[in-house]
Amino acid sequence: MSKQDVSNLRINADRLWDSLMELATIGGTEKGGVCRIALTDLDRQGRDLFVRWCKEAGCEIRVDQVGNIFARRPGRDNSKPPIMTGSHLDTQPTGGKFDGCYGVMAGLEVIRALNDHGYETEAPLEVSVWTNEEGCRFAPAMTASGVFGGVFTLDYALSRTDPDGVTFGEALKQIGYDGPEAVGGRPVGAFFEAHIEQGPILEREDRTIGVVTAAQGQRWYEIQWTGMESHAGTTPMEGRRDALLGAALLIAEARRIGARPNGRSTVGVIESKPQSRNTIPGRVFMTLDFRHPDDAELARMDGEMRAAAARIASEHGLEVKIEQIWYFPPTPFDAKCVAAVRAAAEKAGLPHMDIVSGAGHDACYVAKVAPTGMIFVPCKDGISHNEVEDARKDDVAAGCQILLQAMVERANA
Numbered sequence: 206m207s208k209q210d211v212s213n214l215r216i217n218a219d220r221l222w223d224s225l226m227e228l229a230t231i232g233g234t235e236k237g238g239v240c241r242i243a244l245t246d247l248d249r250q251g252r253d254l255f256v257r258w259c260k261e262a263g264c265e266i267r268v269d270q271v272g273n274i275f276a277r278r279p280g281r282d283n284s285k286p287p288i289m290t291g292s293h294l295d296t297q298p299t300g301g302k303f304d305g306c307y308g309v310m311a312g313l314e315v316i317r318a319l320n321d322h323g324y325e326t327e328a329p330l331e332v333s334v335w336t337n338e339e340g341c342r343f344a345p346a347m348t349a350s351g352v353f354g355g356v357f358t359l360d361y362a363l364s365r366t367d368p369d370g371v372t373f374g375e376a377l378k379q380i381g382y383d384g385p386e387a388v389g390g391r392p393v394g395a396f397f398e399a400h401i402e403q404g405p406i407l408e409r410e411d412r413t414i415g416v417v418t419a420a421q422g423q424r425w426y427e428i429q430w431t432g433m434e435s436h437a438g439t440t441p442m443e444g445r446r447d448a449l450l451g452a453a454l455l456i457a458e459a460r461r462i463g464a465r466p467n468g469r470s471t472v473g474v475i476e477s478k479p480q481s482r483n484t485i486p487g488r489v490f491m492t493l494d495f496r497h498p499d500d501a502e503l504a505r506m507d508g509e510m511r512a513a514a515a516r517i518a519s520e521h522g523l524e525v526k527i528e529q530i531w532y533f534p535p536t537p538f539d540a541k542c543v544a545a546v547r548a549a550a551e552k553a554g555l556p557h558m559d560i561v562s563g564a565g566h567d568a569c570y571v572a573k574v575a576p577t578g579m580i581f582v583p584c585k586d587g588i589s590h591n592e593v594e595d596a597r598k599d600d601v602a603a604g605c606q607i608l609l610q611a612m613v614e615r616a617n618a
């Protein structure tokens with residue numbers, strides 16, 4: 206088959222679905238979900254199945270020092286950097302069948318489909334499995350793609366410990382996936398990750414394909430309000446220094462600041478002291494989580510929040526201390542990769558829309574070392590990290606077809 210026939214290449218929807226369902230039996234839960242925590246024996250079984258399927262599809266397997274697996278299908282010119290796709294096989298304790306697994310199985314299906322057609326790409330293709338994406342056993346999340354992307358060092362990753370004191374490195378050795386390959390440091394032509402949206406937007410807008418343009422940036426804060434404890438009955442309303450009132454007013458301001466296009470704002474923790482119903486609260490600790498895909502806009506949210514907090518503090522005789530404890534810069538995906546996904550959806554006649562990822566993904570860290578794009582497909586009611594997580598066979602297949610199209614065109618470019 207010649208290069209011109211790319212649009213005739215078809216993935217096999219049944220095979221993709223059946224593989225997803227078979228994989229989901231490893232760690233399958235009674236409620237229909239999957240519990241396959243990173244670097245457990247179940248994780249090993251899932252990896253082993255993937256490796257076996259890849260070998261049967263003629264791929265060469267390599268494993269790096271953080272347990273990332275790379276299944277390679279040679280191209281016509283193997284001096285070219287590979288076009289890569291992949292995601293993760295680990296799940297949350299109450300995970301579903303699709304988060305992560307879909308991106309890995311979609312990559313495998315691309316290779317199987319190309320084998321069916323006897324189609325050879327110019328550059329080689331690779332399907333990757335990134336270790337410990339979820340971060341529920343070993344924090345932080347996306348550990349191993351982070352090492353690949355140069356965000357974390359190898360030693361940092363290997364020394365992470367789980368709640369029982371077992372290190373990432375020990376657990377990796379135990380399941381036999383402590384590979385010999387250096388992590389990263391080699392050229393990747395492009396990386397595409399297919400994933401369920403994990404949000405409600407595609408379903409609500411009735412679109413099959415999400416063309417992911419960026420992943421949100423995040424700023425996390427810890428905020429301390431100080432006023433003065435005082436008697437609830439004898440202290441007049443004027444002149445009170447109520448720390449909880451300061452927090453309440455800032456929660457409302459933060460909500461207003463977050464209510465801009467693509468903005469997110471969440472106050473999840475609030476601790477007021479001294480927890481007495483007849484004493485005015487003198488101290489309040491609260492958290493704040495701001496997200497936005499545009500760094501400048503995220504900085505404006507920061508500025509508006511700080512100004513609002515200062516104004517509230519001065520109006521109510523309070524002190525406020527704001528500490529930004531975490532910053533994850535927005536990840537704009539590669540313009541060419543984004544355009545390739547959009548063009549493939551258009552060519553296939555699939556309803557699509559541009560979308561920003563609300564969650565972090567392995568692709569965010571791989572994007573630091575390779576041109577990267579993502580493909581989202583809808584999931585039922587936008588629910589994920591839950592055993593009821595579900596997706597439609599047609600949508601899953603459509604996303605895989607777009608992945609094939611984008612990868613092959615990039616590999617031949």
Ligand SMILES: [Zn+2]
Nearest residue numbers: 293304305338
């Ligand atoms: Zn995921």
